[in-house]
Amino acid sequence: MPTRFSFPTRVVWGAGSIGKLAEEVRLAGGLKVLVVTDRGVIDAGIIDHVRRMLEEAQLAHSVFSEIHSNPIESDVWRGVAAFRELDADVIVGIGGGAPIDTARAIRLAVHHPQPLSRYDDAADGGRFVTGELPPLIAIPTTAGTGSEISRSAVVLLDDTKRKTVLFSPRLMSTCAIVDPELTTGLPAKPTAWTGMDAFTHCLEAYVSLGDHPLADALAIEGIRLASRALPAVMKNGGDLSSRTEMMSAAMMGGIALTKGLGAAHAIAHAVGAVADVHHGLTNAVVLPAVCRFNEAQAHPRFARVAEAMGEDRKGRSDRELADRACTRIESLCREVGIPPKLSDVGVVPNMIPAIVEKAVEDASHRTNPRPFTADDCERIVRSLV
Template identity: 45%
Template sequence: GGGAALDVAKAIALMATHPGTLFEYEDGRPGARPIDKQVPYWVALPTTAGTGSEVGRSAVISDEETHVKKIVFSPRLLARAVFADPELTLALPAKVTAATGMDALTHCIEAYLAKDYHPICDGIALEGLRLAARALPRCIEAPADIRARSDMMMASMMGAIAFQKGLGLVHSCAHALSTVADLHHGLANGVMIDRALRFNLESSAEKFERMAQVVGLEDESGEGFLGWLGELKARIGIPADLKAAGVDRAALDRLSSLAFQDSCHLNNPRPVREDDFRRIYTEAFAS
């Protein structure tokens, strides 16, 4: 299945051989139980090109009471085999293709921008970006194009491999939106990506220029790259802003608080405060 189904498989595999309850294994939780036993042999068959969970060591599970996403992490959770067959994605509806594709694209971009040092991940992220930039709109406009579907599946896995380096503020914004407004994770990333990444222009100008080169833009500036993201969103049917996505502006304070509490932005190339998140969300509500 998609990322959610694959993460559920990891959680089931974990609990098949470990005592207690799932969230007692939450990553970073004080006194968390250790994942110290082998888990059952399991095989991943991704049916979307988005999260890359099939090559990931984490399960992201929402708490039913708070709706906050929690992470369970261990190398033991890796699938023992992955069958990445792009034919399994040929029948995906356009909206699912677009939302999951924006998740893959965001993984590549944020992994490249993340402040930690990992040039191997940087190279993987840039190639994933190159593939997705060309393939994602093609998957919407010609859904049966097996080459485009294959490139998106590869970009998805590359993004997930690259983000072991870290992510950034776009994911913190998206996680809060999923908690508060129940937005699909990839859709939330897609809505916020050009709005939130503008915050990083002043700290990462050279990297934005490199990304503009990778996707083949004539305008190789950071502004050119953000403009391209906006055009891509419009082309594949991602809402331009939070108002268009149906998010209630009354949730602004809670969104800002939850985004700041999220750990993804700790590896953002520029430090982010809660009032920064509030400003980013405020601008994302504007048409």
């Protein structure tokens, strides 16, 4: 079957690239900037630096930071109100996946009619993204979601009561400013959680169904980079070389996931909606169990994963290497401090039915390499609670 793909996002890359923000705002035609961020980025002092740059460039701006760690629909509409109050003409999303996804959803909602569920990727909602879109400059401060080069936003919607992917190629950022220096002060836990999110994007994209050779190439390289760089930055958060490799892996994962994801993301989206657990953390907790579930169905792919993570083939079969890939993934999670159970992050048994229901409804598992039923989901979740 023919496959269509593209990823032409403009990227300003490298240490110190945040200094190009005002220039990029002007290139986008902006004079009034809505900065979308969260409390963590403000507390880190990054927004003070951003505001100084905008003030020096005589660019009017305001800061919107009323964002949940798992964005909800009301965050988006409050952001739209802030955009209109300023009469803004450019949006700058700065932070992890939550602020950048919220910024992208605000961008969509400013000139597109309600409800947001109209634009649900699972229902081919991208065909309705046809109106005007203000420019979006995305600046990641974590190496995780790859949202800076994504064409989607994930938001918990009011009418569906589930985390929903709002998708269209038109939602790609006008520009992404990717400065690894912004991640050097990130504490250990969010470093691990967001880093494992990047790894999971690459892993699930690589083993997913579908034919996307460019995505596969990026995914396997992202796996190689993240599996060595994440343990390094956990030992030394100021290691700029490894932080840069993690930013590369995150972008690779953000592009590769356009091929598809899998059951880990379906469960993680459901857990986020039901228990409000950090998305990257949930991905990391469930990933080893999902890999064991998928291993036999996709052993040639998992064999390549093992090699990317440092295994030598040494005459071993694909099935033997696939088992080693799963073992390596389990070890990586332990090494960076990921708890082994969903019960360790606040999931309790009475949440399981709702998690299973929402996971099965989630479109992410449609490209899982092995068919994923409600019974399969319940077995995996119960084994972790």
